[in-house]
Amino acid sequence: MGRVAIVTGGSRGIGAAISKALKEAGHTVAATYAGNDEKAAAFTDETGIKTYKWDVASFDACKDGIAKVEEELGGPVEILVNNAGITRDAPFHKMSSEHWNSVIGTNLTGLFNMTRNVWEGMRERGFGRIVNISSVNGQKGQFAQANYSAAKAGDIGFTKALAQEGARKGITVNAICPGYINTEMMSTIPEKVMNETILPQIPVGRLGEPEEIARCVLFLTSDEAAFITGSTVSANGGQYLH
Numbered sequence: 001m002g003r004v005a006i007v008t009g010g011s012r013g014i015g016a017a018i019s020k021a022l023k024e025a026g027h028t029v030a031a032t033y034a035g036n037d038e039k040a041a042a043f044t045d046e047t048g049i050k051t052y053k054w055d056v057a058s059f060d061a062c063k064d065g066i067a068k069v070e071e072e073l074g075g076p077v078e079i080l081v082n083n084a085g086i087t088r089d090a091p092f093h094k095m096s097s098e099h100w101n102s103v104i105g106t107n108l109t110g111l112f113n114m115t116r117n118v119w120e121g122m123r124e125r126g127f128g129r130i131v132n133i134s135s136v137n138g139q140k141g142q143f144a145q146a147n148y149s150a151a152k153a154g155d156i157g158f159t160k161a162l163a164q165e166g167a168r169k170g171i172t173v174n175a176i177c178p179g180y181i182n183t184e185m186m187s188t189i190p191e192k193v194m195n196e197t198i199l200p201q202i203p204v205g206r207l208g209e210p211e212e213i214a215r216c217v218l219f220l221t222s223d224e225a226a227f228i229t230g231s232t233v234s235a236n237g238g239q240y241l242h
Helices: 013-024 037-047 059-073 097-125 136-140 146-169 191-201 210-220
Strands: 004-007 028-033 050-053 077-082 128-133 171-178 232-235
Touching: 004 013, 004 059, 013 028, 013 037, 013 077, 013 210, 028 037, 028 059, 037 050, 050 059, 059 077, 059 097, 077 097, 097 128, 097 146, 097 171, 128 146, 128 210, 136 146, 136 171, 136 232, 146 171, 171 210, 210 232
Parallel strands: 004 028, 004 077, 028 050, 077 128, 128 171, 171 232
Antiparallel strands: none
């Protein structure tokens, strides 16, 4: 059964793979993005998936954007994938309040802003699927990422709390914590650093692929996953075990 789905940060990287997978599964997908109009347009041309530009750190922008998606795609949002994220890395003694606030605003407050604006409708209809893309660094921490790690750890707490509230209303809320994934961001890392520092941390000996995260999302958003809520899926090649 096809449903209307929103994937935040859904036109690039992991988000793009999720958007494509949901479309292939028969859903009507809206992919949000924050800044790169050219890449968003190219993504729409390639996939036929409509893109919408707004800042998830703004509650009002999320409210207006979701209303527009529901009007244009012809139905209520029943699947929400909170994937949008940014980094502003710096050792803590050099981290500015802007570094902190921008990352918390997008990576944590963005979950509230998006989810709050679909939550009441999901409760009324008795169905919803919410997947929050956290990170291995929200589980284990990471040097120079106090802001990012705090936000991503907060995503997990948000997931666990909200799952309890949605359970009797047919709403599942789960988190996925990707490890190192083969995206555009990773391509900027020098080969020496990749081979000598990053890959040795990963027992399977390679980066993950965006499509591997997308397959996790597909399962968690399916009708068949109705008994799974409040869970954290660690998709990291064995890098962090808990």
